[in-house]
Amino acid sequence: MTSPMQANTANTSPVIATEGLRKHFGTVEVLKGIDFSARDGEVISILGASGSGKSTFLRCLNLLEMPSAGRLHIFGEEVGLRAGKDRLRIANRRQVDRLRTQVAMVFQNFCLWSHMTVLENLMEAPVHVQGRSRAEIREEAEAMLARVGLTARRDAYPAQLSGGQQQRAAIARALVMKPRVLLFDEPTSALDPELVGEVLKVMRDLADEGRTMLIVTHEMAFARDVSSRILFLDQGQIGAEGTPQQLFGGGHNPRFDQFVSRFNQG
Amino acid sequence: MTPGTFELLGFGPQGWGFLLLKAAGTTIAAAICGFFLGSLFGLLGAALKLSSLLAPRMIGQFYTTIFRGVPEILIVYLLFFGGSVAVTQVMNLGGFPGFYSLPVFVIGVIAIGLVSGAYQTEAYRSAFLRLNRGQIEAGAACGMPRHLLLRRIIAPQTLRFALPALGNIWQSVLKETSLLSVIGLTELLRQAGTAAGSTRQPLLFYGIAAILFLIIGRMTGAALGGLERHLAKPWSR
Structure with a gap:
């Protein structure tokens, strides 16, 4: 299913790309240099144990969290970052505000304006x-x-x-x-189990439309069925990356297999 | 023949009605001006106290400590005498010899503004701390610049959370205008005192003053309560 689409988009420039993205909170290094790129039409699920840095990574992509080091490109445009005391700072707020209108985010706690x-x-x-x-x-x-x-x-x-x-x-x-890209930060984690399905259904429809989506999630079945690519974060680094078939088939990456089996045991 | 109660409180030649109403107007004007000046000080104080830098936080802390800790009547006196000294100095330096003072209404409004501002600082600060950070992030994530975040998300919610505390502060501001009688502002208490002295009917006039304070307080309180219920609607299930 996913391979022809990937072949289609392989030549286009990435919509979001990071080089050596690092983030530390105090002395704790949460992201240890992430090189990543997402292309138009890709649906990428970002998986990992809690504390693996997956939400922090997603939040760095629209600069809700400021990285400590690294570079960020959005739609081929380098986002201006300058050195700060303990993390990078936004160099040009207007550039970031402009890019953010094209990179929409869905939060774990909904965050509708009450x-x-x-x-x-x-x-x-x-x-x-x-x-x-x-x-x-x-x-x-x-x-x-x-x-x-x-x-x-x-x-x-x-x-x-x-x-x-x-x-x-x-x-x-x-x-x-x-927006040209949708970021989902654990969109179903705060929901009662019986309400998860209705949200996943909407997301599945969006994926079928060919929208570019980056999804931090714990919904393994959803990630396996809907994603064109899986990004597995392990202790702040990319532990494994590939199509769902490659990764969920087993034997591709022992850490990922371990993560999945632990998850299935619940 | 001494005039009866009705004539004393009426609007005839022997009645105090007009003067009492005028004084009530002064009370309301001083309270409103002082409260809104206090809102400015309060917002500024809250911004200082919420700063991530130490120096502004200390200035904010100093402000609220002083103006919540020193009795208000003392603040009124200090501003009254200090204010005249300062204005006289400035005028003399500018080549205008003599003694000058500020209008008592202005001094009174500044005093009320400074003191109620110290309390409003806490009202705005705690309301701001109750805001849901996620909702502010959601605005930022949509590309809202800071001024838009402030105007569309932060301000309306802060006001809604601060309103109950602001209502209490308003009620005490209203009563504290009576302290301005000591510097000669003809507000309700002072006018009642004058009437009481010249008619020798203190109970009648102080009683009337009390009733007028109650009426003003109830009416404005009801208006604020209505606003509070209106703004609270989105949060009710």
Whole structure:
């Protein structure tokens, strides 16, 4: 399934790339030099034990977390970083703000703005950051809500929604900005088990559309079925990388096999 | 023949009604101006205290320690006498000899602003600390520049969380305007005192002053309560 698509995208320049990305918190080195690139249309699941640095890595890609060293390219453009005291600093805030409108993020805890209704949450960034017209964006926002099955809840506030509904609204909020890449930071980890499915279904549809997605997750079955590539982080380094077939087939990488078997034992 | 209660409180030639209402107006004006000046000081104080740098934090701490620790009437006196000395010095240096002082209303508003600002600092600071960091990150992740984050996400939520505490501070600001009577501002308490002295009916006039304070407090309190309920709506299930 995934190999023809990879062949298709092999020549295009990466949408996101890192070189020697490092991050330490105090004396603890969380990322020990990650070289990574993602191409258009790839669905990459980032797996790893807790503390392996996978969320930190994802958060470094849109600079919610500032790396300590390394380089970051987004859409072929090098992101300006300058040296700071204990980590790099953003050199040009406007560049980062501009790139961030194209790199949407979905958070573990949804992080919808609690003083706005669902519809207002969707319209906020397109109207105030991208400067698009309210009428135009309202139509798109409604269509997006219909897509994630939340039309009836569009005037509700986040506190009035279930976790699954909040996360679907958060995905819609990300999509309505028309991003080129979607980052998912453990999108189902804060959900009750019976609500996980509805969120994974929305994500599966997005993957089928050919969207570029980077997903930090603990959902092994989802990662195996949906990803075009798996990135396995192990103690702050890339422990293994490959297609789901390669990695989940076993025997490719002993650390990954160990991780999966531990996971299956639950 | 001595005038009756009704005439004393009425608006006729022997009535104090007009003066009392005017004084109530002064009380409300001083309270509102002082409270909003205090909001400016409070926001500034909260920003200082929340700074990641030591020096601003210490300045903020110094401010709240002084103005919450020294009795307000003492602040009023210090500003009144210190203010005249300062203004006189400046005027004399500028080539205008003589003695000058600031209007008592201005001094009163500054005093109330400084003291209520120290309390508002804590109200805004604790409200800010209650904000969900994730929601601010979500804004940043959408490419919101700082000013937009502040205006669209941080300010509305901080106000909502600070409002109950601000309501309490407003009620005490309203009452504390009566301290300004000591520097000669004709607000409600001072006007009632004048009326009480010249009619020898202290109970009547102080009682009226108390009732007027209660009415003003209740009405503004109800308005603030309505605003609070309105802003709290998104958080209710």
